[in-house]
Amino acid sequence: MMARAGIFPKLIVLILLLGGIVGLQFSYDRAKPIGIASVSGGLTPGMVRTFDLGFHSAAASFAWIPTMPEILDLFRNRAEYLSDLAFVNAVDPKLSYPYAFSVLTLPAVPKRAFPDAVKNAMEIGLRGLANADADWRIPYYMAMNYYLEMKDKKNAQLYFDVAARTPGVPGFAARFSLNFGIGSNERVKTKQLWETIRDTTNDDFAKARAQAYIDRLDMFDYLEAAAVVYKRKYGTYPVTPEDLVSKKIIPEVPQDPFGFTFIINSDGTAGIDLEKLPAYLLSAPQQ
């Protein structure tokens, strides 16, 4: 019968059949029970790594797609996200984004829904720092959590410093991290915290790094003291630190250990020029 019919009826039949398929799919989607299955589907990370033909990153990335939105389920006291994240991390421990995403997002979950959200975020962050590709976002978000959620400025300083030293850190993040806590109203506390770090660490690198931050904070104090002398002599604060040199108040402008340019604000406080990035940060991605 089809063979004798023209092209038009055949086309109609095909379109109707296609419509039927679409309709059936639509009905199926409405009828199927809603449930959240674990992304692992009963597989262990070891099994996946054995049988994924070497595609560990791809397997973890595919598993990450359904895992990511599960973070919303934490608002409803459903903790599949954490086990599925652990699965993704175990399949490819080097994939950094799942760690960074968790450190940033978990603290947003209300405490009544998930009391240990911040603690878990920080544990995931530490796991990421130990295993993942170098990714500035992990220490940067950890520092933010220390500062904003845990009110722990010392660790915030430490992790901002780690973020600033991570290869590939964008200019804006490095600038913020390196200049965290340099405002004149918080400088004393920042310096004390760096001194504690310097005096308690056994790591020579961390000691040297803390000393660099302390030296820099001393430079701000030095410039501000010189600016006061300048004002006493000339009635106004200097416009630039070079004015202090030209008027022989200081022999030279100190060199910032992190390469920024010092400025003197109109109220005599010292700061850094946010417009002039050090050369090593200019090559970093700017966002």
Added chain:
Amino acid sequence: MRHIWVIAKNTLKLEIRDKILYGIIVFGFLYVLFTLFMADLVLKELPMVRSFGLTGMYFFNAIIALFLGTTSFFKDVDRKVVYFILSKPVSRAQFLIGKFIGLCLVLFLTTAILAVAYIGLILYEHGGFDALGLLAIAMQYIEMTLFIAFAIFVSTFSTSLLSIVYTSGVFFLGHVVSSILDDAKTVGITGIKYKLVEILYYIFPNLEKFDARNLAVHDLTMPFAVFGLALAYAAVYIVLLLSAAVWIFDKKEI
């Protein structure tokens, strides 16, 4: 050498006329386009986008290599091309080597097409040239040439369908045997069972050494010595497989 080159060119011409090959390439392209969608799902995270792209490239190349390796020889037999060629002053070794080189050329073309799509995808998503991804693709290509050599070897003594089964099996085993050996060590399996896995590990084509994908995804480079050893391994294995294929084909009555 001239005969080998003529057979290789002829194989290339014959295979690129095959509509199935175009079908696979079109699906490869569609997958790359699909990766654009996947990239949005993972918020354009470069390692994940790279892993999706390289996975697609690998599987479509593997399908192409399997298709080429397991059908080309039998097509020549079915179309009686093999009788025509061997009636000329061409040895069976020259015929098989010519076929191998021809199939490698076809695979090179398809790999290059999919590689352009992949590089374009990364360029579009991240604005950078993925040199490490290209290295991973090159390693995949070397793996696929070994795969083709195995398929040709199997084709000399088996049927078309069984060639597909054997080649797919070796492909799977070649990837999982390293992990199985590691797992056996971890679990503490010893004695004869462990030795059996170890024998498989050393005898079967060990394809994990051509996997530069995970390194590329994480911006890590393959040490030159490892790269060189992988190349040498592929070269020696291909020579072994083709020699065995020639030996079996010489004994075969056609």
